[in-house]
Amino acid sequence: xxxxxxxxxxxxxxxxxxxxxxxxxxxxxxxxxxxxxxxxxxxxxxxxxxxxxxxxxxxxxxxxxxxxxxxxxxxxxxxxxxxxxxxxxxxxxxxxxxxxxxxxxxxxxxxxxxxxxxxxxxxxxxxxxxxxxxxxxxxxxxxxxxxxxxxxxxxxxx
Amino acid sequence: xxxxxxxxxxxxxxxxxxxxxxxxxxxxxxxxxxxxxxxxxxxxxxxxxxxxxxxxxxxxxxxxxxxxxxxxxxxxxxxxxxxxxxxxxxxxxxxxxxxxxxxxxxxxxxxxxxxxxxxxxxxxxxxxxxxxxxxxxxxxxxxxxxxxxxxxxxxxxxxxxxxxxxxxxxxxxxxxxxxxxxxxxxxxxxxxxxxxxxxxxxxxxxxxxxxxxxxxxxxxxxxxxxxxxxxxxxxxxxxxxxxxxxxxxxxxxxxxxxxxxxxxxxxxxxxxxxxxxxxxxxxxxxxxxxxxxxxxxxxxxxxxxxxxxxxxxxxxxxxxxxxxxxxxxxxxxxxxxxxxxxxxxxxxxxxxxxxxxxxxxxxxxxxxxxxxxxxxxxxxxxxxxxxxxxxxxxxxxxxxxxxxxxxxxxxxxxxxxxxxxxxxxxxxxxxxxxxxxxxxxxxxxxxxxxxxxxxxxxxxxxxxxxxx
Numbered sequence: 001x002x003x004x005x006x007x008x009x010x011x012x013x014x015x016x017x018x019x020x021x022x023x024x025x026x027x028x029x030x031x032x033x034x035x036x037x038x039x040x041x042x043x044x045x046x047x048x049x050x051x052x053x054x055x056x057x058x059x060x061x062x063x064x065x066x067x068x069x070x071x072x073x074x075x076x077x078x079x080x081x082x083x084x085x086x087x088x089x090x091x092x093x094x095x096x097x098x099x100x101x102x103x104x105x106x107x108x109x110x111x112x113x114x115x116x117x118x119x120x121x122x123x124x125x126x127x128x129x130x131x132x133x134x135x136x137x138x139x140x141x142x143x144x145x146x147x148x149x150x151x152x153x154x155x156x157x158x
Numbered sequence: 159x160x161x162x163x164x165x166x167x168x169x170x171x172x173x174x175x176x177x178x179x180x181x182x183x184x185x186x187x188x189x190x191x192x193x194x195x196x197x198x199x200x201x202x203x204x205x206x207x208x209x210x211x212x213x214x215x216x217x218x219x220x221x222x223x224x225x226x227x228x229x230x231x232x233x234x235x236x237x238x239x240x241x242x243x244x245x246x247x248x249x250x251x252x253x254x255x256x257x258x259x260x261x262x263x264x265x266x267x268x269x270x271x272x273x274x275x276x277x278x279x280x281x282x283x284x285x286x287x288x289x290x291x292x293x294x295x296x297x298x299x300x301x302x303x304x305x306x307x308x309x310x311x312x313x314x315x316x317x318x319x320x321x322x323x324x325x326x327x328x329x330x331x332x333x334x335x336x337x338x339x340x341x342x343x344x345x346x347x348x349x350x351x352x353x354x355x356x357x358x359x360x361x362x363x364x365x366x367x368x369x370x371x372x373x374x375x376x377x378x379x380x381x382x383x384x385x386x387x388x389x390x391x392x393x394x395x396x397x398x399x400x401x402x403x404x405x406x407x408x409x410x411x412x413x414x415x416x417x418x419x420x421x422x423x424x425x426x427x428x429x430x431x432x433x434x435x436x437x438x439x440x441x442x443x444x445x446x447x448x449x450x451x452x453x454x455x456x457x458x459x460x461x462x463x464x465x466x467x468x469x470x471x472x473x474x475x476x477x478x479x480x481x482x483x484x485x486x487x488x489x490x491x492x493x494x495x496x497x498x499x500x501x502x503x504x505x506x507x508x509x510x511x512x513x514x515x516x517x518x519x520x521x522x523x524x525x526x527x528x529x530x531x532x533x534x535x536x537x538x539x540x541x542x543x544x545x546x547x548x549x550x551x552x553x554x555x556x557x558x559x560x561x562x563x564x565x566x567x568x569x570x571x572x573x574x575x576x577x578x579x580x581x582x583x584x585x586x587x588x589x590x591x592x593x594x595x596x597x598x599x600x601x602x603x604x605x606x607x608x609x610x611x612x613x614x615x616x617x618x619x620x621x622x623x624x625x626x
Contacts (some may be wrong), residue, residue, distance in 0.1 A: 002194065050474075064408045065296055100409065129426070129447040131409040156445070157407075 008033050016093045019156040024089045042142035045074040050116055056117075057109040062101060075105055078146065079119055083139040085148045087123065103133065115140045120154070132156065196243035199264035201236050201517075202253065210402060213237060213257050223247060228269050295363050296357050299401050302364060306332050313371035316384065322392070323462025326415040329397040331462050334387040336370050336546060344472050349392040349463065350479040352427050353411045354399025359479035363393035390466075390473070396427055396459055417444035427452035428478075430460045 043129035047058060061076050062068045068076055083099040091097060100122045108116040116139050123132045133154035139147045204210055213230035216222070219458050221476040225240040241249050253260050291297070291305040316336055321329045337343065350363035370389060372382040383389075394400050398414035412424030422445035429440035432454030436442065440450035509607045 064403075128441070129411060129448065 002077065008035060021092060021125075025091055027088065033065055039142065041074075046115065046142045049107065052107075054107055056101070057104075057106050059104045060101065061105070076118070078117065078138060078140055079105070081146050081149050082119065082136055083121055083123065086134060086136055087149050089151075090153075093125055097123050098123040098126065100131060108137075113141060114144070130156070168244070176541040196246075197240055197267040198243075198246060198262055199240050199267060200239060200249070200253075200260045201238050201263040202230075203236050203259040203261075205259070209423055211250075212258065216249070216252060231278065233322070233568050238269065246397075266278070279335065290408075291364075293361075293368055296361055297364070298395055298404055299394060302360065303330075303332065306334060306367075306393070309334065309371055310369055313374075317367075317371050322466045323458060325396070325398045325459055326413055326457070327398045327401075329401070330394070330460065331397065333466070334367050334393070336374075336391065336393045338374070338384050341389075342470070342472050343386065343388045343392055344474045345388040345470060345596055346477065347390050347463075347467060347473045348477040348479070349395045351393065351397075351400055352370045352459075352478060353480065354396045354403050355409050355411050356480055357403070360394050362479055363391055366393055367393065388476075391472075392463065395463065398459075411447050412449065415457060417449075418452070420444040422449075425449050426455050427457050427460050428480075430454060430457045432464070451478065461544065 004095055009028060009032040011032075012027055015026070017023045032056050038129060053123075056075070058072055058075060061072050061079075079102050080099055082092060087097040087099075087135065101121060102121050103116040104120040106118045110116050120135045121136065123134050125128075133156065135150075135152050135154055136148050137150040139149055184270040200211065204213065210230050217230065218228055222245040223242050224245065225307045226237065239249075250260075283464050291301070291308065297305075308321050310317045310596075316338060318335045318337070320333050320335055321330050325331060347364065348363065370380060370391075371383070374384050375381055391504070396413055399410050399412060401416060402410045410424075411425050414424055422443075425444075426440070426446075426448045427447055429450040432447065436450055436455040439448065441448045443449060451457055455464055485602060
């Protein structure tokens with residue numbers, strides 16, 4: 001687990017349902033030790049977005065050359081975490097998904113304290129080598145954490 | 159949890175048993191950056207056997223977390239070792255008390271990495287104002303093709319350019335021939351960019367070209383390699399796809415050929431070889447990214463390569479560059495990727511072995527080595543073998559270059575085949591690959607799949623996959 005100046009061991013037990021192939025695998029994990037506190041960075045990002053005059057919009061993160069502008073890093077990290085949920089829900093013994101790129105992200109204005117982002121991501125599936133567009137709506141709050149409220153596989157462009 | 163559930167125990171892919179930190183905002187996915195703040199790289203001069211033994215003892219002290227870039231094995235070469243900040247004092251005391259000479263090659267590794275990174279970012283953003291081709295960035299097809307001509311003219315004693323065919327959209331397929339003479343010498347074939355989105359491979363090929371050309375006469379191993387063998391390098395195997403990744407879709411992988419009866423375009427050239435055609439790992443669906451094509455060698459890009467190699471008749475090693483799962487990566491970042499995936503490896507292994515079979519009509523024992531080569535910013539992954547095949551567990555490492563201590567160390571060892579020339583060739587290729595990474599400042603980690611032919615005169619195909 002990515003942590004500054006420390007190592008955190010993590011082991012997981014993953015059970016694939018042989019009967020029901022559509023069910024997400026069952027994952028039990030144990031983290032040895034503690035994850036670092038990221039409150040400061042979280043709040044910084046949160047306040048930055050909250051104070052934006054216009055909703056955040058961005059695309060191609062990283063770009064074709066692999067660049068991610070520093071201010072987009074939290075957006076990428078959020079997508080990374082959210083895609084983990086999507087990947088988990090759609091994984092089986094014959095898949096290996098990874099987030100390849102954020103094609104597009106748009107902030108959705110909310111009246112409550114949450115931040116909401118509408119992502120269009122590209123998942124790379126390593127076995128078939130397919131690039132799969134996927135839409136996901138992500139809610140986040142520094143204290144309440146992350147939630148993927150909506151996600152759907154998108155048709156591939158011919 | 160039902161009784162039907164199958165248990166798989168393993169490490170979460172996001173966890174690493176390594177000291178990591180985020181020093182700068184991570185770039186790309188699966189980013190891990192080894193924090194090497196205040197780590198130093200020491201160059202130790204060994205004078206005698208006794209000192210070798212002392213260093214070997216030092217190597218066993220795991221709590222020091224030393225990272226030997228060159229293992230102490232002989233006193234004819236200096237030993238480079240990365241020492242974490244915490245262990246510095248202990249190590250220096252040890253060396254000094256045993257009167258072992260050392261110097262500080264790199265005072266603060268992180269600072270060097272940061273600087274390199276900054277330089278690369280800056281140069282990437284600089285427009286090409288001069289005629290100098292920047293080997294550290296990604297280029298357009300036309301830029302690459304222009305540089306091929308430059309290389310052939312600047313290093314005409316060693317390099318010549320040939321065209322082996324045309325792509326579907328009629329783009330030339332250019333190969334650089336590296337030769338110092340002779341008549342149909344045994345040759346090494348290297349191709350890159352068969353999958354167009356794997357940009358680091360075309361870039362790597364260019365670097366290899368530059369290295370071979372400019373180091374002939376300077377670097378002893380490259381000189382001896384080219385004195386005995388020829389090298390054929392195809393930097394852009396799939397130019398139509400490559401162009402498409404620049405103009406339209408960065409993720410395009412296949413060729414751009416039209417498929418009869420389908421709206422979907424393109425064939426996966428790496429599933430189009432004529433051996434075990436239609437086997438596992440390939441799709442019969444034209445819309446799939448691993449579509450094998452209507453028939454073997456249907457793709458003109460593939461057929462051109464096959465024809466060339468057959469006509470040459472004396473190609474002894476085949477190397478294909480691929481990038482594994484990170485498709486988009488910051489070229490100067492410092493990160494490791496996850497280890498290989500068995501399914502893809504397996505499919506790939508079979509496909510490649512079959513390809514060789516198709517060219518030479520013999521069966522192969524497929525063995526593979528999957529190693530993420532540990533460097534200062536990487537972790538130790540255990541060696542793996544392709545399941546279902548006879549694994550040849552060969553630890554592959556390549557020796558680093560001597561001028562600069564600051565990059566990945568990988569050293570050749572334990573090759574189990576007997577052909578001296580081939581070993582030399584392989585040694586040098588893998589060495590180049592490692593050096594390539596350093597020059598490109600790329601985090602890509604060469605990963606070698608070796609396919610061995612069990613019988614007589616070997617023809618080995620190597621698939622060099624670059625990790626990012």
